[in-house]
Amino acid sequence: MSELARLIRKSPFFIVTLLVLAKAELFRFTVFSGTSPRSLIIDLLSALLISCIIELIPHRRVRQVLYGVYWLIATLTLLGATVYFRYFGSVATYTTLFELNQLPAVKSSVKSLITPLEALYFADLVLFAIGWGIHLWKKRRDQWMLAYEQVPAPFKLPYSVATVLVSIALIFSVFTVRASADTTNELKRAELVGFTNYQASVLWNAFSAKREKPDVALKDIPATKEKLEEQVVPAFASSSSTSTVENPAYFGSEKGKNLIMVQLEATQNFVIGLSVAGQEITPVMNGLVSDSFYFPQVFQQIGQGNTSDAEFMSNTSIYPTAAVAMSKGYSDKDLPSLPKLLGAQGYTTMTLHPNDVTFWDRDKLYPALGFSTYYDKPFFTNDHFNSFGASDEELYRVGLEKIKEASAAGKPFYAQFVSLSSHHPFEIPEDKQELTLPEDIAGTQLGNYLQAVHYTDKALGKLIQGLKDQGLWDNTILVLYGDHFGLQAKDNDPADVSKKLGIDYHSQITRFSIPLIIHAPGQEGKRVERTGGQVDILPTVANLLGLSWSEDEFVPFGRDLLNAERNVVGMRYYLPTGSFYNDEILFIPGTGFEDGTAYSLKTHEKIEDFSKYKGDYEYILEWMKLSDEYVKQLPKHK
Ligand code: GP9
Ligand code: MN
Numbered sequence: 223m224s225e226l227a228r229l230i231r232k233s234p235f236f237i238v239t240l241l242v243l244a245k246a247e248l249f250r251f252t253v254f255s256g257t258s259p260r261s262l263i264i265d266l267l268s269a270l271l272i273s274c275i276i277e278l279i280p281h282r283r284v285r286q287v288l289y290g291v292y293w294l295i296a297t298l299t300l301l302g303a304t305v306y307f308r309y310f311g312s313v314a315t316y317t318t319l320f321e322l323n324q325l326p327a328v329k330s331s332v333k334s335l336i337t338p339l340e341a342l343y344f345a346d347l348v349l350f351a352i353g354w355g356i357h358l359w360k361k362r363r364d365q366w367m368l369a370y371e372q373v374p375a376p377f378k379l380p381y382s383v384a385t386v387l388v389s390i391a392l393i394f395s396v397f398t399v400r401a402s403a404d405t406t407n408e409l410k411r412a413e414l415v416g417f418t419n420y421q422a423s424v425l426w427n428a429f430s431a432k433r434e435k436p437d438v439a440l441k442d443i444p445a446t447k448e449k450l451e452e453q454v455v456p457a458f459a460s461s462s463s464t465s466t467v468e469n470p471a472y473f474g475s476e477k478g479k480n481l482i483m484v485q486l487e488a489t490q491n492f493v494i495g496l497s498v499a500g501q502e503i504t505p506v507m508n509g510l511v512s513d514s515f516y517f518p519q520v521f522q523q524i525g526q527g528n529t530s531d532a533e534f535m536s537n538t539s540i541y542p543t544a545a546v547a548m549s550k551g552y553s554d555k556d557l558p559s560l561p562k563l564l565g566a567q568g569y570t571t572m573t574l575h576p577n578d579v580t581f582w583d584r585d586k587l588y589p590a591l592g593f594s595t596y597y598d599k600p601f602f603t604n605d606h607f608n609s610f611g612a613s614d615e616e617l618y619r620v621g622l623e624k625i626k627e628a629s630a631a632g633k634p635f636y637a638q639f640v641s642l643s644s645h646h647p648f649e650i651p652e653d654k655q656e657l658t659l660p661e662d663i664a665g666t667q668l669g670n671y672l673q674a675v676h677y678t679d680k681a682l683g684k685l686i687q688g689l690k691d692q693g694l695w696d697n698t699i700l701v702l703y704g705d706h707f708g709l710q711a712k713d714n715d716p717a718d719v720s721k722k723l724g725i726d727y728h729s730q731i732t733r734f735s736i737p738l739i740i741h742a743p744g745q746e747g748k749r750v751e752r753t754g755g756q757v758d759i760l761p762t763v764a765n766l767l768g769l770s771w772s773e774d775e776f777v778p779f780g781r782d783l784l785n786a787e788r789n790v791v792g793m794r795y796y797l798p799t800g801s802f803y804n805d806e807i808l809f810i811p812g813t814g815f816e817d818g819t820a821y822s823l824k825t826h827e828k829i830e831d832f833s834k835y836k837g838d839y840e841y842i843l844e845w846m847k848l849s850d851e852y853v854k855q856l857p858k859h860k
Contacts (some may be wrong), residue, residue, distance in 0.1 A: 233377035234289040235273055241346050242269040242296045246417060248342055249300045253307045254413045261416065264398060268418040271391035277384040282376065300417065301343040308335045308712050310526075311796050313412040315424045317546045318526065324581060330609050334647040334667075335710070399423045406843060407798035407811050414813075428545065431854075440855040443848060444773040450844055470785045474768025476742050480629070480698040481564065481636040481763065484685070485532055486678060487644045488708030491518060491735040492725055493675050499660050503676050506683035507702065510739055513747040514700075517738040517783055519823065520754040521803050522706040525795040530582035532705035532756055533573070533640060537561060537591050539760040539778030541849040544795040548853075553586035556859035558776040560760050562592035563769050564636045570594060570628040574621050575640035576602045576612035590859055593638075597624060607643055607651065614643040614681035622688040629694060639685070641678055646708065648674040656680070663722055667713040675708070696743045701763055703756070704736030706796075728826040731808050734796065738783075742766055753805045753823070754783045755791030779849040792842040802842040807835060815839045 246265040250257045257265075276288045306314040309331075325332065379387075398415045399422055405411040412420040438446045493503045494511065502508055524531035527547025534540070534548040537560045542548045561571040572595040579585045579598035588596045599611060602620055607613035621639055628635040643650065648670040655673040663669040682702070689695045709719065711729060719727040726732070738754065740762065754762075757780030764770075765782040781789055790804040800811035800818075807829060811818040818839075820832035 234286060235277055235377060235379055238289045238293050239266075239269045239273040241293060242272075244346075245296060245300045245343060249304060249417060250413075252304050252339065253313065254409075261413075264394075264416045264419070267391040267394050268416050270387055271395065271418075274379065274384045274387040274391065277379040278381065278388070282378075297343050301340055303417065304340060304343075305332065305335050308337075309710065311711065312408060312798075313417070313420060315545075316421050317424070320550055321526075321547065321582075327577070327581060327610065330649070331646045335712070337712070395419050395422065399426065405813050406800045407813060408794075409798050410813050424545070436851040436855060438848060438851055440852070441774070443852050443855075444777055447777065447779075447845075447848055450841065450848065470765055470782060472742075472745070472784050473765055475745065476699050476766040477768040478567075478634060479743065479767070480625075480634050480694060481569075481701070481767065482625075482639065482685075482689075482698055483536060483637075483701040483703075483759075483763075484639045484641060484682065485529070485536065486682075486702060486704050486737070487529065487641045488646060488648075488671075488706060489644060489675060489678065489704035489737060490708055490733065491520070491704065491737045492723075492727065492732050493672070494518070494737050494739075496723065496725070498663065498672060498723065499658060501657050501676075503657070503672055504679040506679045506686065507737065507739060510686075510700075510702070510741055511747065511749075513745075514739050514741040515745065515748050515750055515784065517740075517750050517752065517754055518735075519751055519803075519805075520703070520736055520738040520756075520758070520783075521791060521793060522704070522734045522736050522796070523755040523757060523791060523793050524706050527582055529640065529705045530584060530587060532703075533584075533638070534587065534591075535756040535780075536703065536759045537638070539757045539780040540853050541757060541779055541792065541846050542795070543850050543853065544799075547582055549583040549587035552853055552856075553583060553590040554858050555590060555853065555856040557590050557592070557853075557856065558771075559591045560764070561594070561636060563764065563771065563776070564634075564767075565592055565594065567769070568633055570631065570633050570635040571637075572597065572624060572628070572635070573638040573640065574598075574601075574617060574624070576617050576642050577610045595624075597621075607654075608645060608649070610642050610645065612642075613654075614641045614678055615684055617641060618681060618685040618688065622685065622692070625689075625694070626692055629692070640705075641681070643681065644671075644674040644678040644708065646710070648708065650674050650677055660722075667710060668719060668722065671708050698743070699763065699766060700739075700741040701759065702737060702739040702741075703759060706736065707733045709733065726826055728821065730797065730810070731821060731823060731826055734793065740766070750783060751805075752783045752786055753789045753791060753803050755780065755793070755803070757791065758783050758786075758789070777852055779845065779852070790838045790842055790845075792846045794846070799846070800839060800843055802838060804835065804838050807832065809835060809839060811839065 243266055247257045250261060272292055276285055279285050303314040399419050402411045402414045415423060495508055496503045525542030525544030527549055530547055530549045531542040538557055565571055571593045573588055573593045574597040577599060602612035602616050604611040605613050605616050625637055650673055654677050657673055657676050659669045689698060716727045716729045761778050761780050761782040762784055788805060790802050793801045797810055802809050807820045807822060809818055809820045815836055820829040822829055
């Protein structure tokens with residue numbers, strides 16, 4: 223027994239392989255439903271693959287250093303991926319490393335996502351420290367006793383064995399990855415193949431996507447899109463975009479008006495109309511709803527690029543590929559966009575956000591979208607609202623000045639505001655917390671969230687007042703929408719939130735439902751129950767503004783929600799690919815359609831027989847693939 227202990231102690235090969243395996247299983251327990259003998263074998267072979275490659279290196283010192291590096295990388299990666307999963311609900315891929323530079327700016331968010339469980343990833347360090355202490359103590363004792371025996375040379379796997387093991391592990395990995403290639407559900411795929419193989423499969427897919435020719439050439443995409451709609455969901459055929467509808471309702475009703483789009487940070491739809499202890503959370507938006515188009519059934523569709531993906535979608539009506547933030551991956555493209563459509567009509571276009579423009583590569587995204595100007599951090603006075611700096615009130619103060627200048631030039635304008643004061647973890651200055659919350663809500667994340675959203679709403683009121691003061695209100699369309707959920711799943715048990723707020727809070731339906739409110743001067747208020755997504759914002763607004771385009775100019779992947787007779791919107795990243803919302807259900811696939819789960823949007827209950835929605839599932843997979851092929855083939859911009 224003591225020989226075995228000594229062997230293990232003197233053999234980084236065994237120690238590191240076992241520790242990496244243990245951490246891979248810890249990851250499975252926190253992220254997936256647990257482990258199984260099959261998963262254990264997969265993870266063991268993945269761990270062995272790297273250890274055996276290290277064993278092939280003849281130099282002992284180099285091997286030792288590499289084992290240390292391997293241990294460190296595996297520990298940090300799995301730990302990071304655990305925390306990442308808690309926010310995004312998806313398995314991090316190597317592409318998230320591109321965004322590491324953003325960590326300092328969101329450190330308070332990251333801190334709040336870490337739980338004591340993560341200490342387990344470093345439990346081995348404690349064991350090492352104890353073991354090392356015992357070793358030193360023994361060494362001294364043995365020296366005193368002058369009986370210190372020679373420790374054996376470190377264990378080394380024979381070359382032949384290491385080579386055989388590397389080959390077996392490699393072949394096994396390739397087979398595992400290939401066998402799961404058809405599983406579009408990323409979570410299932412990662413669970414099936416294990417964390418390391420999953421990275422390899424994502425890398426392989428990215429590599430082959432670059433080499434392979436697209437299934438549909440750019441020029442054939444509009445026709446393919448139409449065919450897809452006709453074949454799968456005939457009701458779409460007449461309402462796919464403003465340009466194909468015969469006589470769309472409201473077409474051009476707001477022609478020539480100014481456009482303001484406010485993207486509200488982390489604002490979920492359930493806050494609209496909600497009162498807590500007799501106080502309205504969003505009195506300004508509630509007031510607006512009564513004489514606006516209000517779409518209560520719209521869902522987030524962002525991918526890896528979060529806020530910036532929402533900006534991308536509202537301006538392009540193209541799905542994020544989710545493999546990378548769209549701003550990072552596609553800012554070199556000549557993107558068809560709302561700023562470009564409006565620019566061509568003589569509009570001044572601008573976008574405003576109080577963070578540094580390099581965050582999410584917005585410095586590249588904005589020119590690609592065709593905004594003529596952007597206003598970022600240096601343009602705002604830092605009133606130290608949160609870790610990003612300026613508050614929403616400051617954002618609108620500056621924005622109103624810029625709008626004044628733009629309209630003084632006698633041209634219509636399009637201004638997009640990207641608010642920031644209600645960013646996770648929602649801790650806003652005390653003097654800005656105006657709600658008096660019940661004891662069981664105050665101080666919790668839910669309480670902080672309500673305070674932050676209440677502030678966001680109040681600041682919005684100042685923008686609206688400013689527009690009225692400048693005489694612009696009756697000549698401006700105001701579009702409000704949320705970029706994504708706010709309440710973190712880990713901190714907010716749906717049953718608990720439901721009880722505290724007196725609503726039926728569903729972990730996916732309510733969490734991913736964002737508000738969409740369009741105030742169009744002269745139009746009466748209307749509640750539009752059609753299901754929608756962020757890709758639908760552009761076609762809906764374009765219809766009101768009377769914009770049209772030719773197919774080689776623009777191919778939107780959303781629909782005009784004021785004219786669509788049915789809708790199916792896809793979601794990925796925060797839910798596995800193949801997930802969709804239609805007018806009746808939320809569907810989340812398993813390894814395919816049959817083992818998926820469906821929930822009624824109305825009752826939030828599980829639906830047992832969802833077979834009639836198979837067409838929607840097949841449609842959305844094709845539709846999103848087509849959107850990806852479209853954006854990938856767009857020419858580079860000058
Ligand atoms: C900062 C903002 C961050 O500019 O985009 O928001 P996030 O993407 O983390 O929601
Ligand atoms: Mn955001």
